[in-house]
Amino acid sequence: xxxxxxxxxxxxxxxxxxxxxxxxxxGEIENLQVSSKGPGDFVTSADKRTEKILxxxxxxxxPEYGIITxxxxxxxxxxxxxRWIIDPIDGTMNFLNGIPQFAISIGYEENGEIISGxxxxxxxxxxxxxxxxxxxxxxxxxIRVSNKKKINNALIVTGGPKASSKIKDKIFSEYVNVSKNxxxxxxxxxxxxxxxxxxxxxxxxxxxxxxxxxDISAGVIILKEAGGFVDFFEEDINSPLKKNVLATNSNIxxxxxxxxxxxxxx
Ligand code: IPD
Ligand code: CA
Ligand code: CA
Numbered sequence: 180x181x182x183x184x185x186x187x188x189x190x191x192x193x194x195x196x197x198x199x200x201x202x203x204x205x206g207e208i209e210n211l212q213v214s215s216k217g218p219g220d221f222v223t224s225a226d227k228r229t230e231k232i233l234x235x236x237x238x239x240x241x242p243e244y245g246i247i248t249x250x251x252x253x254x255x256x257x258x259x260x261x262r263w264i265i266d267p268i269d270g271t272m273n274f275l276n277g278i279p280q281f282a283i284s285i286g287y288e289e290n291g292e293i294i295s296g297x298x299x300x301x302x303x304x305x306x307x308x309x310x311x312x313x314x315x316x317x318x319x320x321x322i323r324v325s326n327k328k329k330i331n332n333a334l335i336v337t338g339g340p341k342a343s344s345k346i347k348d349k350i351f352s353e354y355v356n357v358s359k360n361x362x363x364x365x366x367x368x369x370x371x372x373x374x375x376x377x378x379x380x381x382x383x384x385x386x387x388x389x390x391x392x393x394d395i396s397a398g399v400i401i402l403k404e405a406g407g408f409v410d411f412f413e414e415d416i417n418s419p420l421k422k423n424v425l426a427t428n429s430n431i432x433x434x435x436x437x438x439x440x441x442x443x444x445x
Pocket of ligand 3: 266268269270370392394
C-alpha cells in the first residue's frame with residue numbers, strides 16, 4: 180500500500196486493534212441468537228467497546244484533534260480543524276443477525292474536507308483505504324470504479340428507509356423508479372461498505388437519504404480517489420451531519436440523479 184500519511188497509518192492501526200475484540204464479539208452472536216435474551220444488549224456493548232478502543236488509539240497520538248462519533252457524539256478538541264469521524268460498527272443490523280457485512284469506518288478531516296479514511300470489514304479481512312492524491316486501495320491493491328457507461332446495465336445499491344423515517348413513500352417511489360431503469364438494485368445494509376463497493380467496481384452506483392456523516396465520511400475519499408463521484412443532495416444547513424448521498428462511477432451519475440429526481444413513476 181502506498182498510503183503513508185501519519186493519519187492513515189494511525190487509522191489503519193486503530194482499526195486493526197479494535198477489530199480483534201469485534202471479531203470475538205461477532206463469534207458470540209450465534210450463541211446469543213438462540214438464547215432467550217437475544218443479542219440486542221450485547222451488540223450495544225460491542226459497539227461501545229469498539230468505539231472506546233478507536234478513540235483511545237486516536238487520542239493517544241492526537242489528543243488535540245476533535246472527534247465525531249456515532250455513540251459518543253461530538254468530542255471537541257483544542258484543535259477542531261482536524262477531526263476524526265468514527266462509526267465503530269456500520270451495518271449493526273447485519274452484525275446483530277450474524278451476517279458478515281459490517282465495517283469499522285473512520286474518516287479524517289482537515290478544515291472541513293475529508294483527507295483520508297479507511298473502511299475495514301474484519302470478517303472478510305477487507306481494508307479499503309484512501310488518502311487525498313494517493314489513490315484508493317483494497318488491502319494491497321489499487322482499486323478503481325467500474326467502467327460501465329449505461330445506466331440500464333448498472334448494478335445499484337441503496338439503503339433505508341429507517342423505521343422512523345417520515346419520508347418512506349418518497350424513498351419507496353425512488354426505489355421503484357430506479358429499479359425499473361437499471362439492471363438491478365441491492366440493499367446490503369452497510370452504507371460504508373456500499374460506498375467502498377462502488378469504489379472497487381462491485382457496484383456501479385449508490386444513493387441513500389437520511390444518512391449520518393459518520394456512515395459515509397471515509398467512503399467519500401475512498402470513492403473519489405478510486406475515480407468516482409459523490410454528491411450530497413437536498414442538504415439541510417441546520418443539520419450538517421445529516422446527508423443524502425449519490426455516489427457513482429462518474430459515468431452514470433447524471434442518469435441516476437435524473438431517476439431519483441423524477442417525481443412520478445413512469
Ligand atoms: C446504518 C447502515 C445502513 C443504513 C442506515 C445506517 P449503523 O448504520 O449504514 O446501511 O441504511 O441508514 O444508519 O446503524 O449500522 O451504524
Ligand atoms: Ca454504527
Ligand atoms: Ca452507520
